[in-house]
Amino acid sequence: MLLLNLLNVQTVLVALTVGLLVYVIRRRFIYRLPPGPWAIPLIGNFEVYTKPLVHRLILQLSEKYGPVIRFSFGPITTVFLNNYEVVMEALVKRKADFAGRPASVTFSLISEGYKNIALASYSPMWQYHRRVAMKALRNYLQGDLLEKLTQDNMTKVMNMMAAEAEKGPIELKSHLDNIVFYQLFTLCFGENKEIGDPDVEFLLREKDNVNEAIGNGLREDLLPFLKDVYPSKRYIIIKEAADRVFSFLNRLLQKHQETFDPNNIRDLCDHLLLARSEAEKSGDDESLEKLNDTYLVQTLSDIFFAGVDTTRLTLEWFLCFISGLPEIQAKCQAEIDKTIGRRCPSIADRQALSYTEACLYETMRAGVIAGLGVPHLTICDTQVGGYDIPKDTVVLINHFALHRDTKYWKDPEKFDPLRFLDENGKMDPTKLDSWLPFSAGRRVCLGESIAKPEILMMCVHLLQRFEISLPEGVKPNFAGVHRDVFGTESPADLRIVVKERLR
Template sequence: MIKLSVNTQTLLAALSIGLFVYYFIKRMRYRLPPGPWCIPLIGHYKIYSSVEMHKKVAELSKVYGPVVRLSFGTQTWIFLNTNEVVIEALVKKKADFAGRPKSASTDAITAGGKDIAFSTYSPTWKLHRKIAGKALRNYLQGDLLENMIQDNMEKFLNKMAQEKGPFIFKDYADMMVFHQLYTICFGQKLPIDDPEVKTLLKLEENLIEDFGTGFVEDLIPCLKNICPTAKWRNFLKLADQLTKLISTKYRDHVDTYKPGVNRDFIDSLLAAKEEAKNEGDESALEKLDDTRLIQTISDIFLAGVDTTRFTMDWFVYFMTRFPEIQTKCQEEIDRVIGARHPSMRDRKKLDYTEACLFESMRLGSVAGLGVPHMAICDSQVGGYDIPKGITIFINHWALHNDPKFFKDPEKFDPYRYLDENGKKKPARPDSWLPFSAGSRVCLGETVAKPEMLLMCANLLQRFEVRLPDGEKANPEYKQLGFGTELPSEYKVIVKDRIIKK
């Protein structure tokens, strides 16, 4: 008996040593990027659990260089902190870094990576991205997007005008953006106080809040089967509710779909499926199953709502913090548009207002650490080896605060995007990458930019937006985790500027 026990112990010890040597030799093959020392397995937990991870990593990059390596649980993460290394990875070597890492939480919310944003590089991802991109571009044709925004904004601006005292602008930004995406996806225009939109928004908010602060289950995946945390169990419940809600909408569309009639984004997806069926394209049909199409719709909400509503909140925050800049936007809007409705054609002439929006996107960090990438083969960045399977984060916050590209980075300065005549510069600063770059560049960029500019133009055309008398803007920001920041809660008052249209 004793002999057996000694043998088992010896075997275990030999196995551990063997594994350690294997791991060490494997590591030695690579010249990995540098990073601070840490206790194995626990890793840099303090950084992972910090809501200011983006800033902490940016600080580390001053010591270790633009490519920083950190360990979290059993995982190694690489952070890219300058434009040079980001462009090398995402543009010059885009095929190497177009993957997405798997994680327990993203798998749980995407039916095992069957969406676009969190599924790794594959022909199925490519096809869904192509179809969803085409469906979104539909809204850029003619006056579809402009009319939708017009209707939506009118409802909300009229409601804002009825506010008797100071109110929280963010509550409006949330609803305006959510109603817009709801109409894009589901075709319906609902009343401002519609309960279904409110439920969906609440669900989405709770999910994102959980995501922002991370899960222990992502670091130690077996925990979710052995003793899942209460946070994890709640997250699964929310993810299930969201999927059920979107599935119901999807099935309603399938039941009422008429070929040749395009009511909304879902119909565009169904049309793509119909086309594959008519062409007898079995390979495409197999990829366009219901689960994946439902996940694509879910992506539009999860990826599109927060980024857009948070950016709108930042824009208004800066407009109230710097009233003289707001006045300049209004002078431009009056000169270019006057009292008529802002249209897509005006976009090209609203250089100063657009520059303010871009500067809000630089300083207001709505996706500071982006969406993680994964190396799909052994590669190199910044002179270091990046082994296949490693997770890579783009530190957009570090890029947007790099003094090499943005003099006095903490200063709100729209002239960074304008030439000496106040006209839009042919290119934006290289390190301005809120939508990222390369094969995984934000799918919604082409819709988000005109959508947000038209929203800003509608708002400032109608109202002077100010902080309540005697109040000053709070320069402290709220940290939501994974590089997402918001202004501390602030209230505004609005004053009608021109005769109601």
């Protein structure tokens, strides 16, 4: 019996090996695949994906293999796009070809089975939800609601920063979390919470738990069956946190439904309920089915959580550069003083704050906020850069490589806001090639229209009120520290000194 079992195991292993070889050889003959280093079957290029800062390593390897590189993350074939030309060909020229999203255990957990916008694959359902969310965001941007919200929230947090600064240099993370998290909470749910509110702190704590657990990815993402037979501790942490968060958000949605008034739209949650109300009145059963509670909660979760870390990291990198480059800070403050003085900034001031906005754009280029971004998936056989990309191939955009490309950026490691200005000192839209912090094409960031004016106003508020510097004896350090699998880096050990500016 033992011999028979061993023979059965050997038979299965031989069959698997032969099948894998046939599959690999067949792909070689049918497709002209992108080049890349040799990978161990099933294990892949472990010397790449087991290291931090993959985006930097891929950029180095692109000098050998070119802008389109093929790697294997375990058994998963992945293609990296490393320059502006191939990225635009894939995302803009080929449009929907690269608009899918890969399935993963982690993605499924944090989206209740891909029912949000960021992680759902390209489909009519996804297109519908994106249209509804975009309409809600556009309505939100009308009027002065964003300005009032930013002003109120920034005043609260800056008062806390000023009080803490009396004791010495301040740690930024908690203050930046407060700036971003409380603002997004009010944007989505209308409640203007005080700093320290237990509901907001609960969501902030759960967000940090999930981020820490995701880290460089779960083993279940490479071998999904493990979640059913031997789930990892990190998988359990993410699942339990997701369950708690979605239960909480469902309660908030229920409260909004009970007080919903189509003539008094208070927040983004109300805008989504309005879309459902309009579908009910029109008898549009198909649209109504697409706007059930789960999808509404996932859309709110998307807008709320997707913007938190990227916005906070942008502010953190902005303060890193500004505190280490006092001459650039002084130019921003001179522009702010001349344009605004001491009144509260508004979105209308944006046109007259070109230098400050150029500093924000340069922050998004030079700071590694999302080195790789969210992975794409090809939904059909397609091509890019002269190579064949088979259907269901995972594709990653190396934003870090785009933002360090010497073809577009002279001395790319230098922080230079003048890159984005014309000869009259105004923002020059023709200088934005290879600048893609929000991606492009069908999967361009949903919140881009809000993020750019919102973050600019946050930066203006900070520079208008404070002189920002490094502690005595500390030298500027613009090196990034690895954070997660998405190629995110944060400034190393950033503590700053803030002083009230003389009025």
